[in-house]
Amino acid sequence: MGISIWQLLIILAIVLLLFGAKRLRNVGSDLGAAIKGFRSAVKEGEEETAASAAKLDKKDEDVIEGEVTRKEKDKA
Secondary structure (H helix, E strand, O other), X not given: OOOOHHHHHHHHHHHHHHHOHHHHHXXXXXHXXXXXXXXXXXXXXXXXXXXXXXXXXXXXXXXXXXXXXOOOOOOO
């Protein structure tokens, strides 16, 4: 029940007749540029997330964990 190669070729021929090769080439290059921009934005987001995680890890190194064994009363 899938689309065969002949059906895809007929659809491609109809699209070429309706829009023309030049317009389809422009649409293809615009789509490629959009995908490239999306990939670079995702990469920048991942790098930013990794940098903020590294900052959080560095802050955790300064934390001293312990347990209170006795409590002194304020001398006022």
